[in-house]
Structure formats: C-alpha cells, structure tokens
Amino acid sequence: MSRNDIDRHPGGSRDLAEERHSGSPRDPGQRRDEGAVSDALGHDRLERLMRRGTDVLGCEVAIMGGAMSWISERHLVAALSNAGAFGVIACGAMTPALLDTEIAETRKRTGRPFGVNLITMHPQLSELIDVCAGHGVGHVVLAGGLPPPGAIERIKGSGAKLICFAPALALAKKLIRSGVDALVIEGMEAGGHIGPVSTSVLAQEILPPLAAQVPIFVAGGIGHGGLIAGYLEMGAAGVQLGTRFVCATECIAHPNFKKAFIRASARDAVTSVQIDPRLPVIPVRALRNREMESFAAKQREVAQALDEAKVEMAEAQLQIEHYWAGALRRAVIEGDVETGSVMAGQSVGMVKEEAPVADILKQLTDEAAHALARRSVHA
Numbered sequence: 001m002s003r004n005d006i007d008r009h010p011g012g013s014r015d016l017a018e019e020r021h022s023g024s025p026r027d028p029g030q031r032r033d034e035g036a037v038s039d040a041l042g043h044d045r046l047e048r049l050m051r052r053g054t055d056v057l058g059c060e061v062a063i064m065g066g067a068m069s070w071i072s073e074r075h076l077v078a079a080l081s082n083a084g085a086f087g088v089i090a091c092g093a094m095t096p097a098l099l100d101t102e103i104a105e106t107r108k109r110t111g112r113p114f115g116v117n118l119i120t121m122h123p124q125l126s127e128l129i130d131v132c133a134g135h136g137v138g139h140v141v142l143a144g145g146l147p148p149p150g151a152i153e154r155i156k157g158s159g160a161k162l163i164c165f166a167p168a169l170a171l172a173k174k175l176i177r178s179g180v181d182a183l184v185i186e187g188m189e190a191g192g193h194i195g196p197v198s199t200s201v202l203a204q205e206i207l208p209p210l211a212a213q214v215p216i217f218v219a220g221g222i223g224h225g226g227l228i229a230g231y232l233e234m235g236a237a238g239v240q241l242g243t244r245f246v247c248a249t250e251c252i253a254h255p256n257f258k259k260a261f262i263r264a265s266a267r268d269a270v271t272s273v274q275i276d277p278r279l280p281v282i283p284v285r286a287l288r289n290r291e292m293e294s295f296a297a298k299q300r301e302v303a304q305a306l307d308e309a310k311v312e313m314a315e316a317q318l319q320i321e322h323y324w325a326g327a328l329r330r331a332v333i334e335g336d337v338e339t340g341s342v343m344a345g346q347s348v349g350m351v352k353e354e355a356p357v358a359d360i361l362k363q364l365t366d367e368a369a370h371a372l373a374r375r376s377v378h379a
Helices: 003-006 013-022 027-048 051-057 074-082 096-109 125-134 151-157 167-176 199-210 225-234 257-262 289-305 313-334 346-350 358-378
Strands: 064-067 088-090 115-119 141-142 160-167 182-186 215-220 238-241 268-271 285-287
Touching: 013 160, 027 225, 027 358, 051 238, 064 074, 074 088, 074 096, 074 358, 088 096, 096 125, 125 151, 141 151, 151 160, 160 225, 167 199, 182 199, 199 215, 199 225, 225 238, 225 358, 257 313, 268 289, 285 289, 289 313
Parallel strands: 064 238, 088 115, 115 141, 141 160, 160 182, 182 215, 215 238
Antiparallel strands: 268 285
C-alpha cells in the first residue's frame, strides 16, 4: 500500500484496511449514522453522570451559573434556568430590600428553580436569609468561608437546600457534618475572589473521598465541555461556570465589558497583589488594566487607617469589599473597562462571541457528550 493510496482515501490507512478486510468500501453515510449514534450515547451517558446534580438542583442540566455581582441578576439568572441549567442570583453587597426586589423580578421571568448566593461576611446575613425564606427560595448558596453560628440551621429550617463553597478538604468535611446538601469546590483559575489552589488539585483532593457523600460541583477555569466530562467521570455531580456566560445575549453587561472578554486571552486574567500582610485581602482575578494598580493604592489607604486606629479589621475588610463592588459596577454597568474592575476567569480566552444562553449550553453539553462518546469507543 503506497502513501498516495492512504492520502487519497478519506479515512486514512485504518479505514482502508477495514475495507480490504470486509471486501467493500464503507459508505460515508454509514459513518455519519455511526457518529450520530455515538453522540446520542454520549448524551445519554452525560445525563446519567449529571443525575445527582440535576436531582439536587431540580433542573435538566447540572450546570450552575457562577454568582457574579452586577452580572448574575434577574435577566441572566432567568435565562439560565429557562434554558435548563441553574441560575444563581449574586446578592453580593445588596441590602435586604434590593435582594427582595431581585428575587421577585426573577420569579416574574422564570418558573423554574434558581438559587441565591449569599456572602457569609455580609453584615446583614441574617436579614438576607429571612428574605430568601420569605420568598420560598429553594436553594441558598453560601460563599466566603465557614457560615456563622445558626446560619445553616435557619436556611435548612426554611425548607431550602443549602450549597456551600469548600476551598479545602477539612472545611468540606466539616460542612458535610453540618448537614449541607451539596458543595462547590472552586479553584484559583476562576474570576473574582479566588483561593490559592487550582481547580484540578482541589478536584483530586476532594472528589475521591467525598463525592459519594454529597453532590459536589466543580468550578474555576471551565470553558469547554470536554473538561466538564472529565470532572463528571471523577465523581463530580456537575459544574459551575461564570466567565463563559458573561457574553450571553441575555447578560446586561455593557458592550465594552463584553468586548474586553472577547478580545482577552487566558494570560490577561491576572490576580491582585496583597500589599500589607496584616490586611487579609482575598485575591481577585480580573483582566489587567489600570484598576489593578489602583487597588494597591486602596490597600495602602486602608492599612494606614488601621495603623491610626480609625477602623477595626472587620470594617477594613468591608471597605475593601465595597471598593471592589464599586469598581466592578463601573466596568459592568458603565462600561469603564480601564478604571473599573473587569473580573474574569482564565477561561476568558475561550469566549469568542456573544451568543444566547441556550446556544452556549448546547455547545457545552454537545462537547461533553462527544468527549464521553469518544472515550466509550476507545475504552
């Protein structure tokens, strides 16, 4: 068999060898049919691997929307849930009154389940829990560390399912003992506030010993369905994505903000630097711009206030959080992508265009199903 024989044959040497063995060439239509069957099997396997996640969330696809301040609001949250995924409102620094309105407006746009993300350090956390309970919110997501005493009991007592972020194995075990319904493990590739450990390491550390105990959702740096398939095969119940949905047509982010995402590469999403070791600043990942430099000046200002005993540590941390909230609003709402904070995960390099949520979800699930089908064929 010559090299030219192989090059002329559409399937290469393997298909040519198969045809010689069988005595007849394979019909291209037959190969297409086989591909369709394979992808159908992949989707079936994807559904089975996601079942624990979809059961706990009450949706069709075990993909949670990451809670992004100013972005994860009524429009994007409802679009995600209506498309079969699971939208999550980012409460962030909202007051109880603002959260009350946001939940009500989201309910007008979807009859499907969605969640509310609350920050454990919020000074009005107790009142925010009451707002969620008053609306009968079915899922509350707690982020920012160990929940304060009584928070877990009050949330569970309202009838809501509780999902908590667990940045370390020890905390994950403690949260499971406390009765959480599911966990999110998020690596440093994510956008916004991040921890020090990568997603892949957290997954290896936490999924094997704990995935059988509670559903676990993996987050941070996920932009392709093939990776979703990999984490599901490791034992994850689903995933959480934020950056991938910023350029959804339903997202209210300013066109300048979306353009910054589409133009960016993974290397443009950098982390903030901690200036003063006494100030426990949680690092933030965002696109490199003048704002990242301004944050260093803000830290020095807050550190000086601490030195002069003008503020306590808790107030200092709150000032930093309010600073980020304002900087993010300038970028997301006003479109100032130079002096505002363009928070983005490293998967931003995989955001190529603006598209409807349903199309983004279809691409991700098709990619995941295709990856699973290929692995089944080659197993």
